[in-house]
């Protein structure tokens with residue numbers, strides 16, 4: 492039997508946490524034969540609710556779940572973890588300045604970075620979900636210098652999956668037959684959902700999605716804005732932000748990272764930029780990646796037309812600004 496993997500979920504008493512922990516315990520993140528020990532962190536005001544989640548995990552009698560640590564102590568939460576999914580953060584409240592929200596999250600991610608660096612298992616893989624996800628991940632990277640930068644990522648897989656969903660609805664095809672969309676840049680409304688390289692499996696072979704849609708106005712307009720604004724549309728409809736889709740996408744992100752992407756398929760991940768596609772190095776930016784042996788690699792050599800170029804640069808500019816704002820909160 493396999494040794495259990497320790498998975499940390501921060502913000503575990505929140506709504507994404509509540510959707511995510513049962514998925515982890517059921518093997519959706521790491522596979523149906525991989526036992527897990529869940530580490531759940533939240534802050535003291537949520538301690539009782541967190542304990543309630545722990546009670547429900549016990550009640551669900553998940554065969555793969557070999558233990559649960561539910562705590563408000565960051566060191567206890569981080570000790571020995573192999574995977575860390577960072578969902579906890581300070582939400583933007585009405586009337587709050589961008590700088591104030593950033594400052595709260597910078598201090599959270601700075602201290603959690605140190606705890607992970609000192610207490611997590613060697614080679615721990617980190618996924619930041621909490622917003623501003625890319626910049627929180629960058630702060631975490633800066634303050635956990637002994638964790639390899641390749642191990643620190645942020646979630647844009649939800650946006651990627653939303654793009655697949657929109658194409659499948661538009662073409663009336665199975666979502667599993669659509670692949671290789673790309674989310675470039677920030678997990679924000681400046682992200683660029685790109686279909687230029689996406690394909691669809693048809694009875695007569697794989698076809699470019701763009702050709703099948705045959706409507707550039709939709710591809711360059713409504714499609715992009717629908718994916719960019721999907722989070723807001725969910726809030727409007729549910730009066731709550733995306734939770735089950737965020738949790739499911741977080742599982743997809745980690746599963747593909749650890750177990751590998753299928754041959755010929757790439758996914759989108761927010762990763763530390765090495766300057767590929769002329770994106771400034773030193774940002775956490777969403778790129779198309781393939782994964783093998785637990786490591787991601789940016790897909791190289793894709794053609795970028797003038798329309799796409801502008802969009803890649805715009806979202807990079809926003810991330811450069813966010814980085815400067817985050818650094819200004821440190822001093």
Ligand code: NAX
Pocket residue numbers: 501502503504505506507508532533534537578579580581582599619620621622623624646647649650678722732733734737
């Ligand atoms: P909730 O407010 O329901 O839950 C957040 C939880 O984090 C709360 O239980 C809170 O007590 C806890 N928390 C706050 N500070 C903490 C700290 N220092 N340490 C540990 N826990 C702490 O929010 P939820 O809807 O679950 O969303 C969580 C985060 O995900 C938000 O930042 C949200 O903006 C972000 N999202 C990111 C997405 C992405 O694709 N990257 C999509 C979904 C989501 O909007």
